[in-house]
Structures are given as structure tokens and as C-alpha cells.
Amino acid sequence: MAGDSGSDKAVKLINDFQDISLGKIVLIVIGTWLAIAAVRRVIPYLAARGPSQARLYLLGAVPVIRLLLMVTAVFWVIPIIFNITFQNFLVIAGAASVAIGFAFKDYVSSLIAGVVAIVERPYRPGDWVKIGDDYGEVISVGLRSIRLNTADDNVITVPHLKLWTDNISNSNDGEPTLQCVADFYVSPRHDAVALRSALEDVALTSAYLDYKHAVVVVLKETPFGTHYRIRAYPFDFRDQFLFVSDLTIRGKDAIAAHGAYQVTSGVAYSTTA
Secondary structure (H helix, E strand, O other), X not given: OHHHHHHHHHXXXXXXXXXXXXXXXXXXXXXXXXXXXXXXXXXXXXXXXXOHHHHHHHHHHHHHHHHHHHHHHHHHHHHHHEOOOHHHHHHHHHHHHHHHHHHOHHHHHHHHHHHHHHHHOOOOOOOXXXXXXXXXXXXXXXXXXXXXXXXXXXXXXXXXXXXXXXXXXXXXXXXXOOOEEEEEEEOOOOOHHHHXXXXXXXXXXXXXXXXXXXXXXXXXXXXXXXXXXXXXXXXOHHXXXXXXXXXXXXXXXXXXXXXXXXXXXXXXXXXXX
């Protein structure tokens, strides 16, 4: 008899309806939702008004806190609804894995990648990243996807699933500044030493320059001419496009002042050589 009673208890997956506290579940869900909403408002508010060094750390804490709150709520609700035993856990886990595997393969893969992203932090709010052809600032990190705000002020949603298939280029990786690159193509017949020095002066006299980082001008010969690259860091990464525009405009003037002929010019935003 005792064995039959234990067997029935193991097979019974869901508690009796009268034993399920719906009010408690509602309170947990509402409390978790309010806590997440408060975190998403208060922390960015503090980040915007606090020290600039702490901004990225505060923004990066938002998805971590949200994940912890959601996991806590789930583990709080499960024992209220389900009769938790080892046998029942195996039954629920097996059924759930089969259903999820067929119906929500890509969605679950994105969720798993989201957990990995929160732990490994290849990107976090405030980072400037390039995923595929999209480049922008990470404005939020969810469990399934991230949202990027591009230079054209477009908001793009990118699923974490890209973590498995695409290379992710992070321009600042949690730092308050990033490297910008301005490209110039000049006809080969010119004084390279003088022009390189002039382009260094262009960067050093920019109003956007962060003087804590070195200015580097590199060059190489190409079939189209001599390729110059000014590598420098703006004081605030939000000024990166204005910074490169300033370098490009005054760099063109410096090239013309040295009697060189510019074959073509390009602008690149990058953290890599």
C-alpha cells in the first residue's frame, strides 16, 4: 500500500487546484514585472547622471539583474503549481525538451545564446558593435535579442542566435572611448614624411581628440595610390562620427596644402587595424 501511495504521488505532476495559490502566483508575477520595470528605468537614469566611468557598468548590470529576477520568479512559482519529485522532474524535463526541440528550436537557441551572452559579455549596453552589416550602439540586451541604435538613428533588433554564426566586432568593449579611422588615398608622387606629419597634426588639433591615447598615422602603397590611415580616439565615443568627419575635412585640406593629389578618400569606423 505504501508503495502504491508513493507511486501515485510520483505520477501526480500537478498539485490539486485547491492547493494552488493563484493569488500568490499573481503577486509573484506582478512583483517581478514591477521590479524589472524599476530596474530598466532607475539604473539607466543613474547611469546618465552618474560618473561617466560607471555608466557602462551600470547599463551592463540591467540584463543580469533582469535575468536573476525572472529565474527567481520561475523557481518560486514552479513548486506552487507542480508536485516536485525526482521522477516528476524527469518526466517534465523529457516532455519539455522534446516539445521545445521541435517547436521552438531557433527561439530556444536564441535564449541559450542570450544566457551565454550575459555570462561571457561579448556585448553589453553602451557598447558599439558590428554584427553582420549592422553597426550601432547596444541600447538593450534581452534574453532573446539585443537592440542596436545605428548612426542613422534606426533601431535594429538582432537575435542572440547570431552569436553562433557571425563574428561580432565590439568597438569599445566596455570602455568609454573607441578608435576611429579616417582613410585617404593620395597619388604616389608626394613628400610622404611631410604629409604624414601634417596628418598627425590634423588629429592632434582636433577638438574631439582624447589626448590620453596616442595618434598613429600609417600608410601603404596600393594600385590606386598611397593609402593613409589616421587612427585616433575621441574623448567621447558618441562623437565618433563628428570626429571622423573633422579628420576627413581637415585631412583633405592638409593633402591639398602639400601639393598632393588625392585619388579618392574614404572613411572607416573601426577598432582594428
